[in-house]
Amino acid sequence: xxxxxxxxxxxxxxxxxxxxxxxxxxxxxxxxxxxxxxxxxxxxxxxxxxxxxxxxxxxxxxxxxxxxxxxxxxxxxxxxxxxxxxxxxxxxxxxxxxxxxxxxxxxxxxxxxxxxxxxxxxxxxxxxxxxxxxxxxxxxxxxxxxxxxxxxxxxxxxxxxxxxxxxxxxxxxxxxxxxxxxxxxxxxxxxxxxxxxxxxxxxxxxxxxxxxxxxxxxxxxxxxxxxxxxxxxxxxxxxxxxxxxxxxxxxxxxxxxxxxxxxxxxxxxxxxxxxxxxxxxxxxxxxxxxxxxxxxxxxxxxxxxxxxxxxxxxx
Amino acid sequence: xxxxxxxxxxxxxxxxxxxxxxxxxxxxxxxxxxxxxxxxxxxxxxxxxxxxxxxxxxxxxxxxxxxxxxxxxxxxxxxxxxxxxxxxxxxxxxxxxxxxxxxxxxxxxxxxxxxxxxxxxxxxxxxxxxxxxxxxxxxxxxxxxxxxxxxxxxxxxxxxxxxxxxxxxxxxxxxxxxxxxxxxxxxxxxxxxxxxxxxxxxxxxxxxxxxxxxxxxxxxxxxxxxxxxxxxxxxxxxxxxxxxxxxxxxxxxxxxxxxxxxxxxxxxxxxxxxxxxxxxxxxxxxxxxxxxxxxxxxxxxxxxxxxxxxxxxxxxxxxxxxxxxxxxxxxxxxxxxxxxxxxxxxxxxxxxxxxxxxxxxxxxxxxxxxxxxxxxxxxxxxxxxxxxxxxxxxxxxxxxxxxxxxxxxxxxxxxxxxxxxxxxxxxxxxxxxxxxxxxxxxxxxxxxxxxxxxxxxxxxxxxxxxxxxxxxxxxxxxxxxxxxxxxxxxxxxxxxxxxxxxxxxxxxxxxxxxxxxxxxxxxxxxxxxxxxxxxxxxxxxxxxxxxxxx
Numbered sequence: 085x086x087x088x089x090x091x092x093x094x095x096x097x098x099x100x101x102x103x104x105x106x107x108x109x110x111x112x113x114x115x116x117x118x119x120x121x122x123x124x125x126x127x128x129x130x131x132x133x134x135x136x137x138x139x140x141x142x143x144x145x146x147x148x149x150x151x152x153x154x155x156x157x158x159x160x161x162x163x164x165x166x167x168x169x170x171x172x173x174x175x176x177x178x179x180x181x182x183x184x185x186x187x188x189x190x191x192x193x194x195x196x197x198x199x200x201x202x203x204x205x206x207x208x209x210x211x212x213x214x215x216x217x218x219x220x221x222x223x224x225x226x227x228x229x230x231x232x233x234x235x236x237x238x239x240x241x242x243x244x245x246x247x248x249x250x251x252x253x254x255x256x257x258x259x260x261x262x263x264x265x266x267x268x269x270x271x272x273x274x275x276x277x278x279x280x281x282x283x284x285x286x287x288x289x290x291x292x293x294x295x296x297x298x299x300x301x302x303x304x305x306x307x308x309x310x311x312x313x314x315x316x317x318x319x320x321x322x323x324x325x326x327x328x329x330x331x332x333x334x335x336x337x338x339x340x341x342x343x344x345x346x347x348x349x350x351x352x353x354x355x356x357x358x359x360x361x362x363x364x365x366x367x368x369x370x371x372x373x374x375x376x377x378x379x380x381x382x383x384x385x386x387x388x389x390x391x392x393x394x395x396x397x398x399x
Numbered sequence: 400x401x402x403x404x405x406x407x408x409x410x411x412x413x414x415x416x417x418x419x420x421x422x423x424x425x426x427x428x429x430x431x432x433x434x435x436x437x438x439x440x441x442x443x444x445x446x447x448x449x450x451x452x453x454x455x456x457x458x459x460x461x462x463x464x465x466x467x468x469x470x471x472x473x474x475x476x477x478x479x480x481x482x483x484x485x486x487x488x489x490x491x492x493x494x495x496x497x498x499x500x501x502x503x504x505x506x507x508x509x510x511x512x513x514x515x516x517x518x519x520x521x522x523x524x525x526x527x528x529x530x531x532x533x534x535x536x537x538x539x540x541x542x543x544x545x546x547x548x549x550x551x552x553x554x555x556x557x558x559x560x561x562x563x564x565x566x567x568x569x570x571x572x573x574x575x576x577x578x579x580x581x582x583x584x585x586x587x588x589x590x591x592x593x594x595x596x597x598x599x600x601x602x603x604x605x606x607x608x609x610x611x612x613x614x615x616x617x618x619x620x621x622x623x624x625x626x627x628x629x630x631x632x633x634x635x636x637x638x639x640x641x642x643x644x645x646x647x648x649x650x651x652x653x654x655x656x657x658x659x660x661x662x663x664x665x666x667x668x669x670x671x672x673x674x675x676x677x678x679x680x681x682x683x684x685x686x687x688x689x690x691x692x693x694x695x696x697x698x699x700x701x702x703x704x705x706x707x708x709x710x711x712x713x714x715x716x717x718x719x720x721x722x723x724x725x726x727x728x729x730x731x732x733x734x735x736x737x738x739x740x741x742x743x744x745x746x747x748x749x750x751x752x753x754x755x756x757x758x759x760x761x762x763x764x765x766x767x768x769x770x771x772x773x774x775x776x777x778x779x780x781x782x783x784x785x786x787x788x789x790x791x792x793x794x795x796x797x798x799x800x801x802x803x804x805x806x807x808x809x810x811x812x813x814x815x816x817x818x819x820x821x822x823x824x825x826x827x828x829x830x831x832x833x834x835x836x837x838x839x840x841x842x843x844x845x846x847x848x849x850x851x852x853x854x855x856x857x858x859x860x861x862x863x864x865x866x867x868x869x870x871x872x873x874x875x876x877x878x879x880x881x882x883x884x885x886x887x888x889x890x891x892x893x894x895x896x897x898x899x900x901x902x903x904x905x906x907x908x909x910x911x912x913x914x915x916x917x918x919x920x921x922x923x924x925x926x927x928x929x930x931x932x933x934x935x936x937x938x939x940x941x942x943x944x945x946x947x948x949x
Binding site: 117127128129130131132133135136139167168169170171174178233236237240241244247248249250340341342343345353356 | 466468550554651661667823826829831860868
């Protein structure tokens with residue numbers, strides 16, 4: 085267990101180092117000027133541009149810039165956002181909460197509704213199964229920005245049940261604001277999880293030991309819990325883990341559509357403006373979240389199936 | 400303020416899906432139906448104000464196209480940041496909604512034509528109650544010229560010899576030569592007064608979310624989370640004549656048009672000044688939830704000609720291209736009618752002085768009419784038929800992409816070949832700042848505006864040798880002479896005559912080709928009123944007059 089955690093920590097450090105270099109290099113190679121975001125598309129006086137270039141050391145060679153960034157980052161200083169004229173760490177700190185809450189709420193929706201629908205469809209052939217198939221096909225086909233617009237128009241604009249803009253303050257208000265975005269974010273992932281759940285439940289139902297258990301007259305409830313769901317849980321956990329982790333990146337689209345100032349929306353804005361330090365900072369948080377999330381999924385395997393030793397992935 | 404409405408919202412949503420789906424906000428001009436006759440003459444009479452408020456309002460949420468990035472006036476250079484500074488701060492002089500310039504924090508007088516004396520009004524105080532001193536004003540002005548601070552308005556003070564505090568409340572500016580343009584600038588960002596002690600204490604953090612600001616306005620800064628909402632509340636100890644009628648203003652960046660539309664429809668957003676055409680404007684208008692006001696603007700939607708050689712360097716080809724642009728279709732499709740046909744490069748909203756002179760000049764000039772045949776003949780006469788022009792553009796800013804297509808259609812119709820050079824939105828700025836970029840194309844579209852209401856302030860940037868936006872090296876000695884004389888002419892009528900004459904020459908020679916003259920579009924909830932409807936909000940307070948609608 086200790087070795088596992090250490091291995092994962094080492095992996096995290098390597099992943100952060102590699103991705104920080106790749107992102108830095110990518111942004112450097114991409115054409116564009118980080119100072120452009122300050123002007124709103126009019127010409128800026130050359131003297132001011134020069135002073136700003138010197139202030140942010142934009143004319144240093146690439147490796148020097150990266151080295152500088154790395155030395156500061158290791159000491160916990162993620163640098164300054166050029167466009168927002170603010171510490172990157174502060175910016176991230178102010179936004180990470182709402183994105184985490186959004187993804188968490190979406191994850192709850194995926195796990196409850198996705199797994200629930202999948203089990204239901206897997207166990208009940210006929211109209212229920214068909215209905216779930218139709219609904220999930222539809223959901224899987226809807227991109228999150230369309231889901232956002234439709235949800236907003238129906239539940240925010242016409243019915244007025246939920247707000248259309250922003251993230252709200254305080255727990256209840258925040259939850260109220262995040263319901264629609266979380267549904268928009270969860271919709272297509274929910275469909276995938278439901279489909280995989282349905283398939284693995286079906287597969288387990290047809291296994292010999294399950295049929296044997298049923299034929300021996302064991303209570304259906306017990307068979308389902310011990311033999312079907314338990315064995316179906318590993319593929320379900322795998323696909324749920326991956327889809328939920330992918331939401332971290334997808335949240336950008338939904339955040340923008342609902343005017344939520346989260347990490348994703350900020351990352352998109354920063355990338356468009358070539359705001360190097362901010363892109364770096366947010367990307368690293370996302371990479372770290374992904375690595376940590378994957379580790380958690382692996383731990384879940386071990387809990388679900390004692391035969392799985394921590395660190396070796398089940399098939 | 401929350402309302403529901405089914406039909407209009409569905410239409411808005413349909414339009415929003417169309418935007419989100421294909422990333423284009425407008426039809427291409429060339430194919431659009433000509434539904435509205437451009438109402439040029441009506442547009443000249445645009446009202447710069449909205450009906451006055453009849454009572455106070457507690458709190459409003461106001462949208463800008465992106466979050467506020469700075470509230471340091473010397474670096475406020477774009478709609479959201481200017482809107483935030485004018486929400487909070489005041490300039491030494493003030494530009495009124497109709498473009499005229501009068502007293503602001505100070506009263507101006509001219510002992511002679513190279514001396515400008517600014518007397519700070521008695522009783523003027525900062526939010527903390529301390530009096531505004533000449534020292535604060537001098538400090539604020541000089542910040543513009545301090546190269547280490549990288550302010551964007553340093554060149555405004557090019558003719559200034561010295562700025563000194565000559566009394567407790569008296570600032571004396573000595574000029575190397577007369578400069579009427581300086582007063583225009585002092586009514587805008589370069590003339591904003593901040594408290595010296597506060598700014599020095601904050602140092603590099605001044606104007607950022609970490610450092611804030613200390614100003615004199617009727618609304619004071621309450622909270623600002625960087626990249627998110629900026630909140631201002633009523634300054635109960637405001638020194639001016641009347642306190643703000645709005646208690647709290649939340650400025651919120653709403654980059655997504657569909658989100659903006661929905662926010663306005665549900666009442667979560669109470670108002671906004673549009674930074675560009677909005678595809679859902681018609682639906683909003685039809686909703687009955689909000690009112691769209693069209694006011695005077697300083698902006699011109701134009702094609703920048705950067706070619707120093709090649710077909711567009713020939714005035715006949717520029718004239719030909721101008722004749723072939725279908726402006727009416729573009730106004731109808733992209734601007735939903737909220738723009739007028741440009742007879743000069745400067746928008747009539749810039750007539751901040753000598754209105755009757757500019758008006759008479761405008762009336763004399765012909766309205767640009769679509770005449771492809773005449774254009775073709777001009778190109779033939781110039782021997783340019785079959786030659787290629789390169790237009791810089793970006794697909795990511797729908798309005799600029801549309802203009803590029805409109806220009807392409809026009810150029811091809813008159814026998815030119817067109818190459819489009821597409822770059823990313825972030826790179827588009829390079830056409831304006833990087834000689835390599837602008838010389839790699841012959842022209843590129845822009846929506847461009849002067850700092851304050853004066854056609855000369857706009858012309859000077861692209862028609863004077865060495866002008867900040869004179870990419871093609873355009874020079875006409877007559878224009879230079881007229882503009883230089885205008886700059887030193889104190890009498891506004893005479894100055895207007897000089898500037899109008901320069902404008903006539905530029906309308907003929909087209910160093911830039913005007914596409915349309917947009918209106919300022921202000922959208923407000925039907926429950927509030929009182930904000931200025933003109934471009935003046937970019938340089939003068941706009942929020943404190945907002946209140947309940949009677």
